[in-house]
Amino acid sequence: MDVHEYQAKAIFRRFGIPVHEGELARSPAEAAEAARRMGGTVVVKAQVHAGGRGKAGGIRLAKTPEEARGAAASILGLQIKGRTVKKLLITPASDIDHEYYAGIVLDRGAGRPLVMVSREGGIDIELVAKDRPDALKKLHFDPARGLRGYEAMWLAASIEDDSEGKKAIAGILAKLARTFVACDLSLAEINPLIREKDGGYLALDAKVTVDDSGLFRHPELAELRDLEEEDPDEDRARSQGLSFIRLEGTIGCVVNGAGLAMATMDLVKHFGGEPANFLDVGGSSNPEKVVTALDIITKDPSVRVILFNIFGGITRCDDIARGLVKALEMKPVERPIVVRLTGTNEEAAREILAGVSGVQSEGGMEEAVRRAVALAGAGGRVSA
Numbered sequence: 001m002d003v004h005e006y007q008a009k010a011i012f013r014r015f016g017i018p019v020h021e022g023e024l025a026r027s028p029a030e031a032a033e034a035a036r037r038m039g040g041t042v043v044v045k046a047q048v049h050a051g052g053r054g055k056a057g058g059i060r061l062a063k064t065p066e067e068a069r070g071a072a073a074s075i076l077g078l079q080i081k082g083r084t085v086k087k088l089l090i091t092p093a094s095d096i097d098h099e100y101y102a103g104i105v106l107d108r109g110a111g112r113p114l115v116m117v118s119r120e121g122g123i124d125i126e127l128v129a130k131d132r133p134d135a136l137k138k139l140h141f142d143p144a145r146g147l148r149g150y151e152a153m154w155l156a157a158s159i160e161d162d163s164e165g166k167k168a169i170a171g172i173l174a175k176l177a178r179t180f181v182a183c184d185l186s187l188a189e190i191n192p193l194i195r196e197k198d199g200g201y202l203a204l205d206a207k208v209t210v211d212d213s214g215l216f217r218h219p220e221l222a223e224l225r226d227l228e229e230e231d232p233d234e235d236r237a238r239s240q241g242l243s244f245i246r247l248e249g250t251i252g253c254v255v256n257g258a259g260l261a262m263a264t265m266d267l268v269k270h271f272g273g274e275p276a277n278f279l280d281v282g283g284s285s286n287p288e289k290v291v292t293a294l295d296i297i298t299k300d301p302s303v304r305v306i307l308f309n310i311f312g313g314i315t316r317c318d319d320i321a322r323g324l325v326k327a328l329e330m331k332p333v334e335r336p337i338v339v340r341l342t343g344t345n346e347e348a349a350r351e352i353l354a355g356v357s358g359v360q361s362e363g364g365m366e367e368a369v370r371r372a373v374a375l376a377g378a379g380g381r382v383s384a
Helices: 005-014 028-038 065-075 125-131 149-157 163-182 212-217 232-239 258-270 287-298 317-330 346-353 365-377
Strands: 023-025 042-046 059-062 088-092 096-107 112-118 136-140 185-196 201-203 207-210 243-246 251-255 277-280 305-312 337-343 359-361
Touching: 005 163, 005 207, 023 028, 028 042, 028 065, 028 088, 042 065, 059 065, 065 088, 096 125, 096 163, 112 125, 112 149, 112 163, 125 136, 136 149, 149 163, 163 185, 163 201, 207 212, 232 243, 232 287, 251 258, 251 287, 251 365, 258 277, 258 305, 258 365, 277 287, 287 305, 287 317, 305 317, 305 365, 317 337, 317 346, 337 346, 337 365, 346 359
Parallel strands: 251 277, 251 305, 305 337, 337 359
Antiparallel strands: 023 088, 042 059, 042 088, 096 112, 096 185, 112 136, 185 201, 185 207, 243 277
16 A cells, blocks of 8 residues: 655654655645745645656745745646646755665565665666666665664665764664564655755655555554545455456456466466456455456456456355356456366356356366467457
């Protein structure tokens, strides 16, 4: 779950990470009033779940309240990577001496959080990692014991020479690590972390992603979810116990189990197709989940073929088949459906689907994917 910058800064503030006090504005008038209360130059920042706000014109300086009003008027309603700006963060401007990068991500391969720092902040860190990997220092830490003081100091010394600066950055990194672990985050990022000309250090920006699996421990964080920023179908799927992520292909996938879902998508790409989504119906035998899944997928006009790939362990194949039949009775689907059901009650499932118009059954996973890719390549018009 992503949160807005102003929410991320509030989380950082709880853990002692220095951030600017800011005010939220939803209109040009509110932006002007916030700027008037702050005095001096302010920054008007779009609040959307998207990167590249500055390049898109979503961050502007304003020296007066009237300039803040004008900046707000130009940013509100702006489209940034498909997101419409509906609210703004107004903060005091900083007198920047240097910009750094500091971030923590969950390294799933290592099974530990990974701290990354760079002396080159304020730019796309992905480009730094790609073009100048030596400019990015990395260190894994054990979440059970936290980031040790000497580890934080080693990281700080890699990007700052001044002794007092090292201590300040090390302290911020230690607090960032505590935030990451305590809040069940999968990302905690400060870009840029700045040194101001008066010698102070400040998180000028803040980005936080909360692991959905840990939200049950943090109801106060769950309340920060902005449904307007999320795909309504992804939200609907989540409420029904489905895992759904929209992609850009033409083959709609319905699979049970995240591992099988990823293997299915890999095989689709291997045979020259493109998955339109990741959709895991989970391990339960609830036909209603299939009805919801099919309804969500068929709303996407780019989907040419729907591929069901079910391995029936806990999930019963006959329940999946009944759910599919029920969904087709409620809402007939003109696009072809390729089904591979194997495991618990697979014979019963095949009997249920026998003769159902538009449904093509395959015995093996490879055969099913090949058939789906062929149908998608022909615009969904290949006959069985």
